[in-house]
Amino acid sequence: MLDFLGASQNVLFSAAIVLMLLIGAVQLVGFGHFDVDADADLDGDLLAWLGVGRLPLLMLLVVFLASFGIIGLIGQQASHDWLGVLQPLWIAAPVAAIAALPVTGLAARLLARILPSDFTTAVPIEDMVGRGATIVVGRAEQGSPARARVTDQFGQAHYVMVEPDTPDQVFEEGEAVLLVRQQGAGFRAITRGDHRLPYIDG
Template sequence: MLDFLGASQNVLFSAAIVLMLLIGIVQAIGFAPVDHGFDADLDSDLLSWLGVGRVPLLVFLVLYLACFGLAGLIGQQLSHDWLGALQPLWIAAPAAAVVALPATALAVRAVGAVIPQDHTTAIPVDDLIGRAATIQVGRATPGSPARARVVDHFGQAHHLMVEPDNPGQTFEEGEAVLLVRREGETFRAITRGDHRLPTL
């Protein structure tokens, strides 16, 4: 068996299996994140057929390496049994690469069905513009922002620095304001009236 796996005609397939196992081990002990996407157009027929986007990039890579390595080794074993010789790599490797594509597509669909999908409530910070905020700490004047709290449409609270958009305006603690624009890390706001909201 070791002679077969270490044969020069099989070294690429054996290396793919070893690399797949190493990636799996590294991932299992937590040294590598799996949440990497593809910077590719997912509308592509080939990418869609392969299942790109259904699983994280590292999982896709592991599945392809496994399919490529197994396709090559199985193909070489069949060649040895039927033809009495192993095929040279320049024949076996492209054949295994082609066979691995549909095999990977099937594996991705099977794995994607059982892997929990990530759902994020993260939003771009500019999406907070137009929402109401409450001054929490400090007194906001032009050029001197105060800390405010705003809740996004997911119900997540964000704390940010706010200052009045209009000259001469002042916001006190507990005052409700409306975020109208952002300059760097500071939001500009206008008053929503002279009523106050409870400080949370």
């Protein structure tokens, strides 16, 4: 099995699955978030067909990587069983990529129906400034952000990375904070008792 997965004709498919698992693991432990990538513009029917706009781009990438890797490995196994050889990567990879596109589109449509709406709402991330949030994963210190849940004006939840705005503050899990400014892909926050910005319940 390991020889099959590590064969030069299969290395790209195996790498796609490993990358998919790594991205998923990063999301689960709270060092990243889907919602930053959720604001992709639809440039046409093709992007809509592929599922862009239905799911955040990072989640869509995970679905594509899984589809590409699994289809590629299944195709190579079928080639080995039926023809006795593995197909060269320059043949197998484009075929698997093309086959993965409709699978990705179908999976995106199914996931958009199943997943909670907090994964599918496309709201500019900067609109979260001034809203209340709750630390849900980790302990936030300056230079060491934690994952927080914030609700937008439509009542939909988003998950963002937060760190204190001042070095003397520390936020624990379950603590309510106020997002005061965006910093890169994350936010600086203060405790809700501080009123530097008008409070927006979230």
